[in-house]
Amino acid sequence: RLPPPEELTRYAAIELFVQRARAAQPSFRLGPANAAAIAEVCHRLDGLPLAIELAAARIDVLTPEGLRHRLRTRPDVLDGGSRDNPGRQATLRSAITWSYDALTGVEQRLFIVLSVCRGGFTLAAAEELGNTYGDAPEVVFRAIAGLVGSSLLVRSDAPDSGPLDPDANSWLTQNGQRFSMLELIREYALEQLALSGNEPVARRHHAEHYLRLAERAEAELAGPDVKVWADLLEQEHDNFRAALTWLITGEELERAGRMAAALWQFWESRAYITEGLHWLGILCATCDRMSLPVRADVLNAAGRLAHNQGDLARAGELFAANLELRRQLGDGRRLGYALNDLGIMLAYTGHSDEGIALLDEGLATFRAAGDLAGIADVQLNFGYVLLNVVRDPEQAVAHLEEGLAAFESVGNPRGIMATAGNLGYAYALRDDPRALPTLRQSLALAHRLDDRIGCLYGTLGFATYMVHDEEPEQGVRLLGAAEACRVAMGLQPITDFDVPNATAIARDQLGESVFKLAWQAGQNMSLEQAVAYALEGGGR
Known part of the structure; x- marks a missing residue:
């Protein structure tokens, strides 16, 4: 005999069912007419929260009695078609299968292609993956809403962010609308994707989407919105890992090289240097199979991270190879940066005259082009060399002050941070009272940028x-x-x-x-x- 309905909600499983059912259908109420059916549904699902949520989410199309009838008459739903799984896992799989079977065709195909995403995804990524089947953005949007309603997707943005916005179509506005799958659900969807034969196409769309994001973010990481973009890349880091793995495994080395080269500033600033060098090391070993510009970008990115890690010999080799390619390509701006990078490395490893000569050449290149951002970078490195290698703080201050002013003019917070740190130290060596406020400016900015x-x-x-x-x-x-x-x-x-x-x-x-x-x-x-x-x- 069942307790009265008002007492049934003391049981966690039934309380969860009621809460989820009300989310799907606000008018839903637990009462004498449906209490027995709900209790049996929860019992048949072993009280497992995920299974109960998935079942209750269908209350908008099935009554509690209908849910109970389906569980009673579909033993295949309960065993999930697998005799090898433990009972608990089989019940969860059964609930996922049940929910999947109840989806529309569009929802089913979007559900399975979204499984290639790792760590969640935005509406923009879902729209890209919808192209696997040629689905238009408005069709994808409706399917996403259906998957959320079925509890197969979780909306993971802030709870007060309002309803889904199909017009949030920029990288940053869509960053607030984020979705994810529980891992067990994702594994099920991946199985269905493999069976469909469309996994390679979905993986390609996924990789192309995240390649565009990486390349779009690359320039922004040297701009005033660096933290916003770095935070976005942090959220998508698992997706970049998945895309790089697929591109490298499939020997799509050109695209993999472009992606890794675009991410080096993010890996540097967020201290993923060892991981970045892992990916770039793989790509450097195969960079002869890339176009010359991408090869040079990969060598440069690997050199920058090797420098940060303190492997100066390796960094010098990479920067020298990069400079050789830049001279072949005749790309003035990138040549200036290559001169800058190898110049500081030579100076720091005991070849100060050669290094300073390259820095001079790089500075002349940028001055001739009127490139204020390039001038700022070279002056930062000049100041660094004069401060830490030549030990001449007086000369260092002149270069660093020009570099700081240039970084402020172009709006590069990371450049300001690095230059102010060196300038504060140079001021300290001269007993200049500006030392402490300048050091504070650098550290406070680094903290604000994370x-x-x-x-x-x-x-x-x-x-x-x-x-x-x-x-x-x-x-x-x-x-x-x-x-x-x-x-x-x-x-x-x-x-x-x-x-x-x-x-x-x-x-x-x-x-x-x-x-x-x-x-x-x-x-x-x-x-x-x-x-x-x-x-x-x-x-x-």
Whole structure:
């Protein structure tokens, strides 16, 4: 005998069924007429939340009695057609099969092609994948709404973002409308896609969509909206991984090279350097099968990440190969950047005269073209070399101040961040009172951009400043925090900002015991905690 309806909702399974049924049909109510059917449905589905949600989502087309009848008369629905699965998994699979069978033809085919997405997708991606079958955007939009209503898709954007907007057709506006599948549902959809024979076509559409996104974002990562675009790429990172895997496995090396080369700035700023080098390493080994421009882009991207990781020998080889190709191609702007990259690498590895000559050539190239963004980049590197290699802060300041002004003019926050960090250190070496506010500008900007490499270097700049400003204990805390983060990021030891010397000075000033305590305290900090500690004045 069943309890009264008002008591049935104390059972979690029935309460969930009622909640999901009301979401599908607001007028739905649990009452004496349907209580027994609902209880049996929940029992037959073993009380499993996903299975119950999928069943209740069909309440707009089937009554509770209809649901119960279908479960009673379709034993194949209950066993999922597989005798190998454990009972719990078979019941979940049965519920998914049931929901899939209830979809329209358009919904079914969109459901299975969306399974190639990893980590969710936007409406734009769904529309691209709808092209697998030639479905128009408005048809895809209606199908998405149906899949959400059937609980086969989850809308994962903010709950207060309002109804679905079919006119949100730019990369950034669609970023707010995001959908995903539970992994078990996605695996089922992938099986159906493989059976359909359309997986290669769906994978191609997926890869082409994310290639366009990567190339669209590339220029924006050097612009004022860098954080918005980096956040978007972060959300889509699993999709880029899936696309790169498919492109490389299928030997679509030209497209894979374009995608990886477009993503290097994102991988750098968000500290995915080891992962970026993994993809670029695979592509460098096969880059002779790419067009010359793409080959050069891949070599450049790999060189930039190798430089960041601290593998200077490898970076130098990659930059030299890139420069050779750029001279062949005669691409003035990219040639200027290639001169810039190899110039700083040569200077940093003991060939300062050769390196400075290349930087001069790169600067002349950009000045002749009136390219302010290129001038800014070269002046940043010139200042870096003069500061960290030549040890001439006076000359470094002149280059860095011009570079900072240029980055501000073109609206490049990451360039401003990097240049201000070096300029603040140069000011500190001259006992210039602008040192601390300039270092603070760099670190605060890195934090606002969520640029993890920028935060690491900004923390080191603050650390050495504190040591030299007679606050060695606070400086050592930051040195310890930065070292822990460096190791976690897979980077080589960092010698910028005269870190080894600052560490030795602090050890002498504090004594071994206090030094170790401060160092360990820093090692226990996260990067976010270290940044906050620095910006708050080291606990002062």
